[in-house]
Amino acid sequence: MNCCFLLCVDLPPVGPDDLPLSLLEMGCSGRFELITHPLPKNRPLPPHSTLPHGLPPTCLDLKTEVEKRFLRDPAWLPVHDVDDSFHKFLQYEMRQVDSLLHCSLSPLHSGLSVVRDPTTGMLLDFTEVLLEDTGLSAKNSLSLQRQPGPPSESLRGSNTNYPFLPAGMEELTLEQIKKKSEREEDIDFEKDLLTVPPGLKAGVDFSDKEAKATKSEVNLLSLLSTFDEIIDALPEEKEGVSRKEETVKLPRTNSLEELGIKVWITFRKRSHLFICPTFQEDKGDLKKWAVPVDISSPCDDFYKRIPDPAFKYPFELDVFQKQAILRLEAHDSVFVAAHTSAGKTVVAEYAIALSQKHMTRTIYTSPIKALSNQKFRDFKTTFGDVGLLTGDVQLSPESSCLIMTTEILRSMLYNGSEVIRDLEWVIFDEVHYINDAERGVVWEEVLIMLPEHVSIILLSATVPNAVEFSEWIGRIKKWSIYVISTIKRPVPLEHYLYTGNSTKTQKELFLLLDSTGNFLTKGYYATVEAKKERTSKHAQSFGTKNVSQHNTTASQDRAVWQTLLNYLSQRQQTPVVAFTFSRTRCDENARSLTSLDLTSSIEKSEIHSFLQKSLTRLRGGDRQLPQILLMRDLLKRGIGVHHSGILPILKEIIEMLFSRGLVKVLFATETFAMGVNMPARTVVFDSIRKHDGTGFRNLLPGEYIQMAGRAGRRGLDATGTVIILCKAGVHDMGNLHAMMLGKPTVLQSQFRLTYTMILNLLRVEALRVTDMMRRSFSENHRDTQAHEKRISELRNTLSSLPPLDTEGQLSDILSYYHTITELLITTETLQRAVLESVNGLKALSVGRVVIVNNSQHHNALGVILQVSNDAVNRTFTALIICEKGNEEAAGDDQSNKAFHPIYTSHPPPNLTCPHPHRPCSHTVQKLKLQDISAITTKTLKVIPERIIDNYNKRQQPRFRLDPPGQAISTATQELLRLAEASPNGITTLDPVNDLHLKGVDVVEGVMRHRVLQGCLKDFHCIHSPTFTEQFARVQERMSVQEELDKLLFLVSDQSLTLLPEYHQRIKVLEALQYVDSTGAVQLKGRVACQISSHELLLTELLFENTLSPLAPEESAALLSCLVFTQNTQIDPHITNTLQEGISQVLNVAQRIGELQRDCGIAQTAEDFVAQFKFGLTEVVYCWARGMPFSEIAQLTNVQEGTIVRCIQRLDEILKEVRQAARIVGDSVLGSKMERASLAIRRDIVFTASLYTH
Secondary structure (H helix, E strand, O other): OOOOOEEEOOOOOOOOOOOOOOEEEEEOEEEEEEOOOOOOOOOOOOOOOOOOOOOOOOOOOOHHHHHHHHHHHHHOOOOOOHHHHHHHHHEEEEEEOOHHHHOOOOOOOOOEEEEEEOOOOOOOEEEEEEEOOOOOOOOOOOOOOOOOOHHHHHOOOOOOOOOOOOOOOOOOOOOHHOOOOOOOOOOOOOOOOOOOOOOOOOOOOOOOOHHHOOOOOOOHHHHHHHHHHHHHHHHHHHHHOOHHHHHHHHOOOOOOOHHHHHHHHHOOOOOOOOOOOOOOOOOOOOOEEEEOOOOOOOOOOOOHHHOOOOOOOOOOOOOOHHHHHHHHHOEEEEEOOOOOOOOOOOHHEEEEEEHHHHHHEEEEEEOOHHHHHHHHHHHHHOOOOOEOOOOOOOOOOOEEEEEEHHHHHHHHHHHHHHHHHHEEEEOOOOOHHHHHOHHHHHHHHHHHOEOOOOOOEEEOOOOHHHHHHHHHHHHHHOEEEEEEEEOOOOOEEEEEEEEOOOOOOOOOOEEEEEEOOOOOHHHHHHHHHHHHHHHHHHHHHOOOOOOOOOOOOOOHHHHHHHHHHHHHOOOOOOEEEEEOOOHHHHHHHHHOOOOOOOOOHHHHHHHHHHHHHOOOOOOOHHHHOOOHHHHHHHOOOOOEOOOOHHHHHHHHHHHHHHHOOOOEEHHHHHHHHHHOOEEEEEEEEOOOOEEOOOOOOEOOOHHHHHHHHOOOOOOOOOEEEEEEEOOOOOHHHHHHHHHHHHOOOOOOOOOOOOOOHHHHHHHOEEEEEEEEHHHHHHHHHOOOOHHHHHHHHHHHHHHHHOOOOOOOOHHHHHHHHHHHHHHHHHHHHHHHHHHHHHHHHHHHOOOOOEEEEOOOOEEEEEEEEOOOOOOOOOOEHHHHEOEEEEEEOOOOOOOOOOOOOOOOOOOOOOOOOOOOOOOEEEEEEEEHHEEEEEEEEEEEOOOOHHHHHHHOOOHHHHHHHOOOOOOHHHHHHHHHHHHHHOOOOOOOOOOOOOOOOHHHHHHHHHHHHHHHHHHOOOOOOOOOOHHHHHHHHHHHHHEEEHHHHHHHHHHHHHHHHOOHHHHHHHHHHOOOEEEOOOOOHHHHHHHHOOOOOOOOHHHHHHOOOOOOOOHHHHHHHHHHHHOOOOOOOOOOOOHHHHHHHHHHHHHHHHHHHHHHHHOOOOOOOHHHHHOOOOOOHHHHHHHHHHOHHHHHHOOOOOOOOHHHHHHHHHHHHHHHHHHHHHOOOOOOHHHHHHHHHHOOOOOOHHOOOOOOO
16 A cells, blocks of 8 residues: 655754755655645645645544544534533634524514505505414424425425425314423423523522512503504494404503414404405305216307417317316316217326416326326427426426426325425326226325315226216315216227138127127127137037137247238238237237237338447447347337337337337237327237236226227227137127126225335324325215214204203212113114024014014014014014004014113013003014014914914905904904013013023123112102103114214224324334324434335335445345346346345344234234345346446346336335435445446436437
8 A cells, every 4th residue: 555654853953044845655665756836834735746645634633633623613513512622622722603603584573564544545554464374384283384494305305395385275264273292381481481591599580679669551552653544444334343342352461472372363354354265165055076067969059269379289189188178267176077089188288388487397297107208298399398208317307387296296295295286287197097006096195185276187987986086186176177078989999809710710800899889699609600710610620629618728829919910901001009918928929929010011021220329328239139139120020019128229219110000910928008108000819818916807897998999090090909819719799798887996095004105294293194184085985075064953952952951869860761772782683692592583483472673663562473484584474463553564674773771671560561450452473583682481372374364354444343363362362361461471482491592792791781770779760750751862862872972983183094003003103103102203204205115114224224335236136136026937046245235135124014914904914024026136237347248138038128127116215215314414425326326327227218309
């Protein structure tokens, strides 16, 4: 190692004649150099250019250096710590210590307002007015009135910023702010202040005795004469109160500002009433927030209503487009649902043009990054002033129209980006993506978090519940959403089945669904016949063979595709999109068509030049990648492949060639149907079954319509052709019918709680997680508006009810009510258990005496005559004794919930059973199980047929007055005798002893039932003469109160579906110290807010220094487990350090998984750990170390496109970790992440998009 030092020799002091010479030894070679220029006093030698890294820092005296750096420099001084360093600091001469005393200026709290003569406008006076919102900033307020943050945070915001107040959420009222928490207490600032500092015996007496002696009341209004003019300016009708009265009413106060605030608020309130037109919403009708727009009639006055449109189209707009534009001009929010290629983008374009006209901004969000890039190119061509924000690209962020993914908009909303201030429109494209299980929650979060001044445009494929979804958005935002839905297709579709597989059978194309939507069964049966004929011929020639319904061999597939594509090419029905639900099959199908050539020589030349031009941005080695060479060959013949395994730049080349009509056949997966408008002449389905991550299933109607909608080019084709291949066999007709004509999938909430969401909301005191949950689409069933209206009605009813008499004997009437209610519930539970048991049903046989309780009968005795055979809705025909006049059955709609104050299954003495001396009658009725309240131990011998026949005969008018038959008379006499013989109630079958029910619930119920029955005798209220009247009052009041309590629970946070999970996740965060017991976000929580996915694992790795011992390339390799989701069979070859890192990651993941399980979260620890895959560890490690892409592609069986996408997402993770490391203060880790990011950002992986350059 080279070193240098100054030879120090004891010499006499330098005299005036001495030359300023110094001798410097260079390195260790014995070379010396003479320095002739004078050295500054007390300064080390400057770095010398002849050494590799200059001179090392030297100092003459270590003590001097330390004193100078730590004691004389105010910036290093810990001024708030009273320690030795402070005392030493005072001993030295201080220079430029003004910075210690610097304090930022406090904002002005008042300003001057001009008072003018209302008639002449002449200046009369100036008055001081208090300014509002002067101390507001992004760190303490949700208001749009707050001061803008620093320019560096204007675009993305900061994780310490508050978001802007979401629309529909109310700011805290003055009463809520004044409401004290449990830990707050009132402080008397004159008596309760501490005057003796800790450690001292005596303090300072702050009391001003003289001031107290001369204290007198001051009329503060006389000091504030300027406010007289404000009061004079009030409208005449408000001046009913005299000036003297107002003066008397003013509170005593110690500050002019306090008085000013009160008077100014009063003035503001009154002036608001004066200025604003009175508007009262009719509270009687519940407001409907979703407004369906009629598009059936033409919009003739469109150009009269909009004489100067913001954007002019070269074609005549459809009615639905005109209606949407009219709503945009009125600054309303719209939901546009239409088929693919119907022209929804027109609405988005008009909003962008409108915002440019208004000099505001628009954000266009899309579900996928590729769609963002395509829209950027389209809008850039149309409008010019367009920017793009994705995870790794930031172009023209100052533009009036910004295109971004929904995740970035969510981050900007949470972080209080300044862009939101100027925002007029947010356009959500492909809203049906909200059904995505993984990312659908992001759409809901963004819709909830958008502020009030931002209008929403939702563009979606046709969905059945567009109105319901719009109603939800309107309700949470408190504004109307106009729903514009059209099922009309610009180009109608014809759906065919194809069975051809050779030149002979190539024309076997059968129409199944015509352009008007008629399902043709004739076409289906013709397909079946054609397939059957060929199968039988094959069997005759080669013998029968088990043909699978869904699987065919590669040669069979090749024959089908070769035949079909030749046929379509002859009929000029290209370009064709062939949807194949397997990336491997896409590649195999394209590779197998070696003899197919669909392009002319001119087209070949055009494809070649476009390829050459596009691939120039790649390095030489990357241009020779196997995938690029293969695709070059396929493209020249007019064949393309499009799926996630294809390199991004190749996908873009294929899309551009396809849109220019140079790719004739495109084998694509479902993602090609998402978003950008790239229509074809024909769409072919390789199969109608797909794997959805859990298993194989048929395509859903919504999926089929989305993909089939790519057929038919507007202005070029009269109809679009959709072909379904029948390779192995003909698909089931029912499945085809359901898929083609079924309803599309409804929009469903995928809302779930994430730790990032919880932490982002907890750090803002004014926003609560429960508010977010309550506003989610999953809670849309909560009709809070109707509930609150009913609550108000019930409260009014409750206040109007007569008061209860609970004095004297009636003092225990409420206890009696609660006891009798519990007894009723216990009885019903036991009754249900008995009647559902085998022994109970056996006991309910013909002749059994039962006690009947329903809306018509109370504790009536009956005997069973017949039992129905229906095991589900079993009924019992019974003879029941009742009072005269109560024979007719009540309506079926009446419930049997009303109960008598002394109702039990063992009736007490005042049982309402008919008594011999009272008029008595009988009836025969069909009873349900719930009508039988108890089964007695008694049975009677009855003749059911005679009783029923005699009773039915006497129901006829001419026999109505006949006396009852002998059978009925005998049975009723027996029942009356039983009632008379048992004044204290007839013994019933005991569920435990008689029916032998041994369940724990039944045994406990029986014991509880006995206890409650015993309690009834001890109540005094039943002896009161006014008991019946007072109990009716109690019952009425309690029924209202119970309904009110139920509704209050439904509108409260306690009824939220996700509330238990929220508490579980809070437990996890508390256990890991991300939040404290009061919910305040700690350092670890602030770090986790920076991270968008796997926030717990990453934060724990950061705080446990797992990444510190690793090199930058090893850190990148280790973190690849967060972005890679596939299973691989190849074991990576990695370093020992990296292997240890993987073990630590798995240990941390295991610990978090177990903690989550212990806190009640359903996910198992094994499932949590299993989501981290290390299959790309070696690939990323080698890539970060500089290995060419062609070589790293050989290390794994993962496709090239997937590798590129994972490394691009990894770069975003590295940026997040770098930012998190800076929050923690770990600059070493931060710079390491930066180096790792630079190491992977190279060559083909980060080639700029063709759409953006």
